[in-house]
Every structure is written in C-alpha cells, then in structure tokens.
Amino acid sequence: MNLELTETQTLIRDTARKFARERVAPQARTLDREERFPTELYKEMGELGLLGVNIPAKYGGSEAGVVSYSLAMMEMAAADASTAVTMAVTNMCAELINAFGTDAQREKYVTKLTSGEAIAGSFALSEPHAGSDPGAMLTSAVKRGDTYVLNGTKQWITSGAYAGVMVVWARTAPTGNKGLSCFIVEGGTKGLIIGKHEDKMGLRSSNTVALTFEDCEIPAENLLGSEGQGFRLAMTALDGGRIGIASQACGVGRAALEAAVAYAKDRKAFGQAIGEFQAPRFMMADMKTQLEAAELLTLRAAYLKEQGQPFSREASMAKLFASEMSNKVADKAVQLHGGYGYIDEFPVERYFRDARVQTIYEGTSEVQRMVIARETFKLLG
Numbered sequence: 091m092n093l094e095l096t097e098t099q100t101l102i103r104d105t106a107r108k109f110a111r112e113r114v115a116p117q118a119r120t121l122d123r124e125e126r127f128p129t130e131l132y133k134e135m136g137e138l139g140l141l142g143v144n145i146p147a148k149y150g151g152s153e154a155g156v157v158s159y160s161l162a163m164m165e166m167a168a169a170d171a172s173t174a175v176t177m178a179v180t181n182m183c184a185e186l187i188n189a190f191g192t193d194a195q196r197e198k199y200v201t202k203l204t205s206g207e208a209i210a211g212s213f214a215l216s217e218p219h220a221g222s223d224p225g226a227m228l229t230s231a232v233k234r235g236d237t238y239v240l241n242g243t244k245q246w247i248t249s250g251a252y253a254g255v256m257v258v259w260a261r262t263a264p265t266g267n268k269g270l271s272c273f274i275v276e277g278g279t280k281g282l283i284i285g286k287h288e289d290k291m292g293l294r295s296s297n298t299v300a301l302t303f304e305d306c307e308i309p310a311e312n313l314l315g316s317e318g319q320g321f322r323l324a325m326t327a328l329d330g331g332r333i334g335i336a337s338q339a340c341g342v343g344r345a346a347l348e349a350a351v352a353y354a355k356d357r358k359a360f361g362q363a364i365g366e367f368q369a370p371r372f373m374m375a376d377m378k379t380q381l382e383a384a385e386l387l388t389l390r391a392a393y394l395k396e397q398g399q400p401f402s403r404e405a406s407m408a409k410l411f412a413s414e415m416s417n418k419v420a421d422k423a424v425q426l427h428g429g430y431g432y433i434d435e436f437p438v439e440r441y442f443r444d445a446r447v448q449t450i451y452e453g454t455s456e457v458q459r460m461v462i463a464r465e466t467f468k469l470l471g
C-alpha cells in the first residue's frame with residue numbers, strides 16, 4: 091500500500107476539508123442543539139461530488155475511489171459526525187445500486203443520489219427485533235402482477251424522513267437469509283409511512299426514524315439483484331459501509347484530540363499550562379497513537395476494496411478498532427477539559443456523544459469480532 095496520496099485523493103480530501111471547515115463546522119453546534127437536518131448542505135455536497143465519491147462519472151460520481159472516499163469522510167466527520175453519517179449512507183446506497191443494479195436503475199437512482207436531488211439515501215435493513223441478525227426480519231414483499239407489495243416495519247433508518255431513494259430489504263420466502271430480497275423504494279411512495287423520530291444521544295442533526303410499509307406497492311422492476319440475493323447484497327454493502335463508519339470514527343477522534351491539545355496549551359493550573367504536565371502529555375501521546383493506528387487500518391481496508399481484493403475482515407478490523415478508539419479518545423478529551431468538557435461551550439461533549447453509536451451501528455463491535463474471527467479461521471484454520 092502506497093502511503094503517498096495521489097493527485098485525485100489529495101483533491102477530494104482538500105475539497106471535503108474546505109467544505110467541512112467553511113460550511114459544516116461553523117453550524118455543527120447549532121444543528122446539534124436544534125436537531126436540524128441541513129437539507130441545503132446535501133445539495134451542495136452533491137454538486138461537489140461528495141455523495142458519490144466512488145461512483146463512475148457517467149452516473150454523476152467523482153470516480154475517485156475508496157481511499158478518496160475514506161479521506162473525505164474523515165474530513166466531514168471531523169467537522170460534524172451527523173453530516174458525515176448522512177453522507178456515508180448516501181454513498182453506500184449509491185454504491186449498492188451501482189454494483190447490483192440494471193443500467194436503467196443506475197441511470198434513474200444512482201444519479202439522483204450522487205447529484206443530491208434525492209437529498210439522501212436510506213439503508214432500510216434493521217427491524218425492531220432484527221438488528222444484528224437480519225435473517226430474522228419479518229417485512230415481506232409479495233409479487234402481484236408487475237408489482238411487489240411490501241408490508242412491515244423498519245427501525246433505526248438513517249435519513250428515513252428525507253431520503254428520496256431507499257434500499258429496503260424484505261422477505262420473498264418465509265425463512266432464513268436466503269429468503270431475503272432487496273428493493274429500491276422512492277421516498278413518498280404510497281403506503282410508506284414515516285414513523286417515530288428518534289431522540290438520540292448523539293448525531294442529533296442526522297435523521298433517524300422508523301418506517302412502516304402498509305401495502306406499499308412498488309414496480310417489480312425495482313427489485314435490486316435477484317430474489318433471494320438480498321442477504322448477500324446487505325453484507326457486501328455493509329463491508330464497504332464499515333469503511334465509511336471507521337473513517338467517521340477517525341474524523342471524530344482527530345477532532346477530539348485537536349480540541350484536547352488546544353485546551354491543554356491554553357488552560358493553566360498550578361502555575362503552568364496543563365499540557366506541560368506529564369500525565370496529560372502521556373494521555374495525548376496514547377490518543378495520537380491510537381488515532382493513527384485506526385487511520386492506517388481504515389486506509390488499508392479502503393485500499394484493498396479499491397484494488398478489488400477481499401476486504402471484509404480488514405473493514406471489520408478497521409471499524410472495530412476505530413470506533414473503540416473514537417470513544418476512548420473522546421472520553422479522554424472530555425477528561426482533559428475538566429468541568430468544561432461537560433458543558434456545550436466546548437465541542438468535546440458533542441464528540442463524546444457522537445462517538446458512542448459508532449460501536450453499535452453498521453454492526454456492533456461484537457458483530458465485527460464475529461466477522462474477523464470467521465475470516466481468520468478461513469485464513470488460518
């Protein structure tokens with residue numbers, strides 16, 4: 091793996107950094123407090139190519155690869171993890187449709203996602219009683235003429251109230267992983283009911299809702315891939331999605347460390363800046379080491395995916411390590427701020443709240459360990 095960035099990777103990273111610093115960071119605190127979903131930002135991100143970083147130009151993407159995508163996510167998350175997760179899920183939906191869709195589906199839906207016309211994409215896999223175990227889902231899709239009729243409830247759906255394009259999993263056969271299929275559903279389809287808005291600990295300006303499908307009729311041509319292929323599609327998408335969440339965790343970790351260093355230089359106690367004392371310095375040394383280890387794992391997984399090599403295990407290792415890192419680093423950043431870390435005048439309390447979900451969504455740390463163990467046994471067993 092080459093550690094030097096290419097011209098394209100540098101360009102995407104710098105574009106994302108400029109946008110994140112100028113347009114996103116200044117309003118992150120207000121958006122968080124007001125729980126406001128910043129629709130206007132996603133249109134601008136579409137124009138900049140940030141909603142389809144790893145998508146071919148002919149479908150409106152930047153065609154810049156997975157490493158570029160990871161770097162862009164890190165920049166966005168360092169400014170605002172809420173904006174970053176909306177960006178991540180939108181990129182993930184676009185990649186899934188691009189990988190498994192027909193030309194007509196790509197033409198119609200990938201371009202809507204990459205341009206920002208759809209505002210965001212939603213990934214509707216989880217259900218109230220089926221999170222880590224998607225094979226237990228109950229939502230059904232019944233073929234009726236040239237339509238499928240969807241019934242059931244989805245839970246924890248990022249951007250669900252705003253998404254113009256959703257990928258939705260439903261059962262086309264009664265049991266097991268092999269009974270799952272994946273569908274493209276347009277926001278606003280009759281029978282698609284937006285449910286309860288979740289009042290979350292963190293990521294408060296991202297949107298998370300339940301979705302209910304009540305005799306929701308969609309064209310049969312909106313089946314993505316073939317019937318029964320849904321579980322594989324979900325796993326493939328999540329492998330890539332986990333690189334996105336690992337990148338998000340690296341961005342939050344970096345922001346927390348930078349805030350801690352700035353505070354430690356400024357804050358005086360016992361006659362000197364607290365950053366002069368050995369205990370805070372060692373704490374920050376550990377934070378920096380963990381952050382860089384997470385960045386390297388994440389970029390390696392991105393590199394392997396970009397090269398078309400197997401990367402499930404590496405993506406899970408990156409997601410596991412980076413999300414645990416962001417929680418530790420944000421926790422230490424709060425500690426270094428003392429009482430000021432516990433109030434919203436300083437951003438570290440937001441980083442701490444935003445980091446928390448990273449060990450949970452797109453596969454808990456425990457699910458990542460299952461994937462890592464499974465792949466390690468294949469490799470060494």
Ligand code: CAA
Nearest residue numbers: 213216221222223224248322325326329402451452453457
């Ligand atoms: N790529 C392609 N195929 C894969 C795969 C992968 N990464 N992983 C598994 N498969 C295939 C297997 O080859 C197997 O195929 P066969 O039956 O043909 O042999 C099949 O899928 C079943 O595999 P497993 O037996 O390993 O599956 P499992 O039921 O034991 O589950 C699991 C494994 C890793 C726990 C998986 O269920 C999983 O990842 N669960 C977590 C789900 C998750 O991450 N949900 C997050 C929700 S989305 C979200 O949070 C988005 C958001 O909005 C932020």
